Amino acid sequence: MISASNISKTYRLGRVxxxxxxxxxxxxxxxxxxxxxxxxxxxxxTLLHLLGGLDRPDRGSGAIRFGDTxxxxxxxxxxxxxxRTQVGFVFQFFHLLPELTVLENVLxxxxxxxxxxxxxxxxxxLTKRAEGLIEVVGLSHRRGHRPAELSGGERQRVxxxxxxxxxxxxxxxxxxxxxxxxxxGAGVLDALSELRLxxxxxxxxxxxxxxxxxxxxxxxxxxxxxxxxxxxAGAGQPASR
Amino acid sequence: xxQALLTRRYLTRKIMPLLASAAVMLCVAxxxxxxxxxxxxxxxxxxxxxxxxxxxxxxxxQTGFAHYEELVAMLEADELIVAAAPTVDAxxxxxxGEGRTSFCVIKGIDPExxxxxxxxxxxxxxxxxxxxxPKDDAGADPRLDPEARDLFAALQGFGxxxxxxxxxxxPEKPLTILxxxxxxxxxxxxxxxxxxxxxxxxxxxxxxxxxxDRSGGWLEPTARRFVIANExxxxxxxxxxxTLYVHIEELQDMLRMDEAEKVETGTAEIIxxxxxxxxxxxxxxxxxxxxxxATAVLVRGVDDADLNVLRERVASIYDEFSRKHDGVPxxxxxxVLTWEDRNATLIGAIKKETAxxxxxxxxxxxxxxxxxxxxxxxxxxxxxxxxxxLRAIGASRMGVAWLWIRYGLAIGAVGTTLGIGLAYLxxxxxxxxxxxxxxxxxxxxxxxxxxxxxxxPEDFDATKVxxxxxxxxxxxxxxxxxxxxxxxRMDPVKALRFE
Numbered sequence: 001m002i003s004a005s006n007i008s009k010t011y012r013l014g015r016v017x018x019x020x021x022x023x024x025x026x027x028x029x030x031x032x033x034x035x036x037x038x039x040x041x042x043x044x045x046t047l048l049h050l051l052g053g054l055d056r057p058d059r060g061s062g063a064i065r066f067g068d069t070x071x072x073x074x075x076x077x078x079x080x081x082x083x084r085t086q087v088g089f090v091f092q093f094f095h096l097l098p099e100l101t102v103l104e105n106v107l108x109x110x111x112x113x114x115x116x117x118x119x120x121x122x123x124x125x126l127t128k129r130a131e132g133l134i135e136v137v138g139l140s141h142r143r144g145h146r147p148a149e150l151s152g153g154e155r156q157r158v159x160x161x162x163x164x165x166x167x168x169x170x171x172x173x174x175x176x177x178x179x180x181x182x183x184x185g186a187g188v189l190d191a192l193s194e195l196r197l198x199x200x201x202x203x204x205x206x207x208x209x210x211x212x213x214x215x216x217x218x219x220x221x222x223x224x225x226x227x228x229x230x231x232x233a234g235a236g237q238p239a240s241r
Numbered sequence: 242x243x244q245a246l247l248t249r250r251y252l253t254r255k256i257m258p259l260l261a262s263a264a265v266m267l268c269v270a271x272x273x274x275x276x277x278x279x280x281x282x283x284x285x286x287x288x289x290x291x292x293x294x295x296x297x298x299x300x301x302x303q304t305g306f307a308h309y310e311e312l313v314a315m316l317e318a319d320e321l322i323v324a325a326a327p328t329v330d331a332x333x334x335x336x337x338g339e340g341r342t343s344f345c346v347i348k349g350i351d352p353e354x355x356x357x358x359x360x361x362x363x364x365x366x367x368x369x370x371x372x373x374x375p376k377d378d379a380g381a382d383p384r385l386d387p388e389a390r391d392l393f394a395a396l397q398g399f400g401x402x403x404x405x406x407x408x409x410x411x412p413e414k415p416l417t418i419l420x421x422x423x424x425x426x427x428x429x430x431x432x433x434x435x436x437x438x439x440x441x442x443x444x445x446x447x448x449x450x451x452x453x454d455r456s457g458g459w460l461e462p463t464a465r466r467f468v469i470a471n472e473x474x475x476x477x478x479x480x481x482x483x484t485l486y487v488h489i490e491e492l493q494d495m496l497r498m499d500e501a502e503k504v505e506t507g508t509a510e511i512i513x514x515x516x517x518x519x520x521x522x523x524x525x526x527x528x529x530x531x532x533x534x535a536t537a538v539l540v541r542g543v544d545d546a547d548l549n550v551l552r553e554r555v556a557s558i559y560d561e562f563s564r565k566h567d568g569v570p571x572x573x574x575x576x577v578l579t580w581e582d583r584n585a586t587l588i589g590a591i592k593k594e595t596a597x598x599x600x601x602x603x604x605x606x607x608x609x610x611x612x613x614x615x616x617x618x619x620x621x622x623x624x625x626x627x628x629x630x631l632r633a634i635g636a637s638r639m640g641v642a643w644l645w646i647r648y649g650l651a652i653g654a655v656g657t658t659l660g661i662g663l664a665y666l667x668x669x670x671x672x673x674x675x676x677x678x679x680x681x682x683x684x685x686x687x688x689x690x691x692x693x694x695x696x697x698p699e700d701f702d703a704t705k706v707x708x709x710x711x712x713x714x715x716x717x718x719x720x721x722x723x724x725x726x727x728x729x730r731m732d733p734v735k736a737l738r739f740e
Contacts, residue, residue, distance in 0.1 A: 054632070083633065
């Protein structure tokens, strides 16, 4: 479904080049939930950003493929479309827009890429879908609230609903429980699991989740570890519960 | 679509965009007020010409020209011309007594024809009023007084005809109409614009003029007592403070420009007494009539006449007229000018001054561009994470840039709308505001002695509003371009990690 093979990524800090990924490879099959386990600074978030087309790997360092498409061959507009339609990001710090209500934050994903007329034409249908997602994450009573009025767990549920608004086949979750206590984090994982399965044909979405928490990783179909920018175990291996 | 939603939310939930809108509002209002007042001043100056000299003036100062009645008839026969009026203009010293003297333009007019060209009768000040002036809430204008109605009606009548009343079958002293500001009304003018008391009419004044001969040499000064029959207010301070009207025949007589017999010098016979001693001279031999002269003929054209075409037509008629009479100067020796021609230097200077002031204020208004730029730069920094989020959910660089430019346009639109409203309020109440400043704070910005008109003119029109509004909105969009480009170029990964 989505894979990265032998990719490197180097960031420049002042005059120093800092290699973050050094030939990392990973593959997530269709409907598979892969957990990337690693310590802070191991390069797991960078790997997720590259998989989601938010960033590009170093030139000539390898390839990222989504189905038959190599992301490196896409131009800026192609990558924007890829992020808009094929992946849904869930971040550790939720990243909701503070001025918008819960409903508007969830709808935001459907507004991007649609003109005013296009959105207004489908507004009723899109609003219904957003309200459905909000209901699934248990926040129907909070739909008119702003993020500042929500708890951490509630904010992350809103972020999950937003990520799934455009019904993407791939979810990329970056430490989705990293900023939550254990109980709340478990609830968020439950919501994520439920929505991963909420597809028109019932087949699960592919999910790559990076975490440093082994208990969270254990819920995945397969776990790979990453250290010093290299995926060290489990890459491309069959699922291991 | 998300740009519209975010623009709305960013606008209403932060103080900084409101401050930027306020800055734009002030810049737009400043530009509009300046332009409207300067434009109004220019328009009023140009329009005032019609109430002073009509559309075109044929003039030959000092010596004037004869047979003007025939010229008036020829002009009035033309289809482009509605009326023509002869006038005699001279400088003179007037004295009210008690040491109150003033140097004035003495204008000899024929009230009937002068009114047909300039609407002079409308400018007479002392006449009964039925309605108070707009700002005269207390109805304190003496012209409203029902008991003084007959008096003011009589003054109006005298002003309209300049015919003195008769006493014992003989006319009283000749009448004059004084410019309202010739003798200062300081302290008598109310904020509503009327004069509190009629202190000058029916008083006498002395008019001194200096006649000249045909070669321009001075003759003996002439002085004559006139009764002030009324005052006039043209609204142009320069005119109202330096002009008085008398009947054209009186001034012709004083300046020796009236009709006279032409005699043959050396033909007067010596008269002797019975003793054969010479005791004087008899009348010289009359050889003709020296016709009366006027120094100007004012012309009013039909309402939609092109003034340049009218001027050419008037010059052509004068040319034809001058060819008929010996002694009448040819067209090249007289002035045929419109009001704008006559005041070309002043009007040109005001046009340039208006452009210069607008240019300077335009540069000052660039502050709004930099203000929007600075505020947006700061807001983009503050909203770095928002940019990262939008990019993560698939927003394009152009989409993000458009969000900020749209935001700039929105701030421009809000500021401009408020600015137009503020400018409208100020402009439509500018004289009241000015009066209030004078009363409450002792500040008098508009001195009619400097600016010609006794009230501040204004010309608030749609064209100016559209131009200033477009400039205001565009300035904000320009100010937003650089921060928008910065937002669009942001690395989404760094933006998401921004703290």
